[in-house]
Amino acid sequence: MSQVLMFFFTLCVMSSCEGEKDLIVSDFKSPIHTKELYLVGDAVPTGWSFEDPTPMQCSETDPYIFVYKGQLHEGEFKVSLAPTSSLDVDFIRPIYYGQEIGKEPLEAVKFQMHADNPDEKWLVVANGTYELTFNLRDWTLSTEYLGEFVQPEVAPIETETLYIVGSATSIGWNVGNALETAKKSKYIFEYECWLNEGELRATTKRAWGYHIRPVTDHVKIGKDGIENENFMYVWDPDINWLVTDPGNYHLTFDLENWTLKTEFLGGENPDRPSDKDPIETSTLFMVGDATVNGWNGDAMTALTRDASDSHVFTYEGNLYAGEFKVYPKSGDEYPSWDAIRPLGGNRPITKTDITEEEFDYSLNPDYKWVVKDAGKYRLTLNLSKWTMSCSYLGTLEDIEIPVNPIETEEFFILGDAAPSGWDIYNPTPVTRVSKYIFVYDGHLNAGRMRATPVKDWGIHVRPKSDNSPIGINGVASSGFIYTANPDYNWNVEKAGNYKLTFDLEHWTIKAEYKD
Structure with missing residues (x-):
């Protein structure tokens, strides 16, 4: 068979995609020609960002060998030939969905490449540092587990921008609107703002990936300063500073020496609401993926009105990992309504009690309560005081859902x-x-x-x-x-x-x- 006929044979086999893709691992495959190769998925530093994926390095001696050496954590990934805004492109994938990558090495295992479905991905089963080697000539992948996370060496971070994000900030975890700091010199960035009690990190761009974090989780920032000024510039572990004293702060980031200095300025929160009239309603509902019916406005979870105080509503039951906010009425039009939501940023719900914490009642910003520890909870909202209290009652309970016919045409x-x-x-x-x-x-x-x-x-x-x-x-x-x-x-x-x-x-x- 001539090379031309062989080329068209390969094209025909790879494009016969009515239904499930045929697996092609024969010796007839030609090398994959590309100058770039990227990882994409929740196991890699840039997550599912197809337009800004995690790059691999091409070998200096072999243009068909690409290597990634760095962190992976438990999750999935596949491989793209270039950044893309479309998912209807070819991806390099394992032969079968969920092929595991862990501490045991893989040696020259075959992979495939196709667009569309089935959407096969590799599954990383152990956090750590890895070396992945993709051979585009042989269509094979080899892996080596190099060990657990190692704190990186301090090297100047070159950037024109620096942002802060987290539940302690006014924008919560909305990284797309992260608060921009002021560049004072080549490596010094400063910011002065109100910080709520909550978590904080910094990032060189408004995207998930490598972020500036403390050297251990929940290094405290408060009235007496910061416990440890040193920071890391890493993707993993996913750790943050913890602001323990709400107030106005002056933050100074040194990107050359990897340090953060903080000064507590005290004062009043400019976003703190003034005294407000009670919210008058006979009903109250929760909506969000932390609730049993998710973001379905026609199936919101009702709170119970207190018989002795018409402004107090309670909910006792399951909350799942996810987000929620509260409305005086239910319906699919809820995104256009004012909502009861945490004040000053997204607010974690954990096993730690919350006592009479103030909330807001507004259309924007779209802050939500974020359930970190799934379980059974008791929530109490006081619409006269504009406060919310929360107590963890134990693990998730089995729920009984009434069986009613599901009416649908498709x-x-x-x-x-x-x-x-x-x-x-x-x-x-x-x-x-x-x-x-x-x-x-x-x-x-x-x-x-x-x-x-x-x-x-x-x-x-x-x-x-x-x-x-x-x-x-x-x-x-x-x-x-x-x-x-x-x-x-x-x-x-x-x-x-x-x-x-x-x-x-x-x-x-x-x-x-x-x-």
Whole structure:
């Protein structure tokens, strides 16, 4: 076969993509020609930033060898040939979804490259420093675990900009609007502002990735200064300074010597609200992915009005890892309404009690309470004092959801197991065979999946327990739930052809493995 015929044979095989991509690992593959190679995913320093991915280094002696030497933490990644704003491009991927990268080395394991789905990614299972070697001539990956995180050597940080971000700042964790400091000299940046009680870090650009952090987690900043002036410029570990005394501060960052000096100036918070009239309402609702029904405005979680004080509302129940805010009424139009929200930035909800902390009632900025420790909580909002109290009551409780027929004209599956992956705007359709019966008859990959009647995130059809298996013996449990939380999924144990039958009237699923 001539080289021309072989080239067109390769193109035809790689582009025959009606349905699942064929795996190509034959000796007929030509080397991948590129001058750049990047990692993208939550396991790498720049996260899922496709336009600003984590670069690899090309070997000086072999243009087909690319090496990444640096930090990885538990999570997923794939490889792009260039920064991109489109996801409809070819990515370098493992042969199967979830191929593990950890302390045990991989030696010249084959990879594949294609666009679209299935969206295979590598899975990093151990935090640490790694050396990854991609051979674009042989289409292979080798890995070596170099050890745990090592504090980097101090070297001047060259930048024109420096920002601060965190729950202690007025913008919370909104890194896209991080507060810009003033450049005083080549390496000295200063900022004077009000800081709330909460966490703080600095960054050279308004993006996630390498940030300026303390040398240990929660180095305290307060009235008496800073506990330890030294800082690191790292992506991981994900640690922050902790402001313990709210007040006006003067911050001085030295990017040459990697130090932060702080001066407590005292004074009043310019954003602190003046005395306000009580918020008058007979109802109060929570909405957010920390609640059972997520961001569904028509299914907000109601708080209970106190019988002895009409301005006091309480909630006692599960809160999941995520965000929430509070509204006097429910409905899908809630993004255009004033909300009850924390004052001065996003506010973590943890096992530590919050006692009568002031809140705000406004449309913007869009601050939210952020649940860090999932569990059962008691929340108390006093609409007369404009305060919120919170107590952790214990671990998450099982919840009973009433079974009512799910009314829908269409139904979909999505997830790693589904042919369309996690693309919520183009999920894999399921055929309607009667008013409440929907059947999917086709291929499933190994991996997690759920179902949904709408092309949107929020309330989905899920198993009653996480990772409930689907395999050659069918489904482990026939019952399902219809909720945003807990974020449970089925786990397809073996790739193959399946017949899935969803009964939306009785909330059951049947699974038949065909081959």
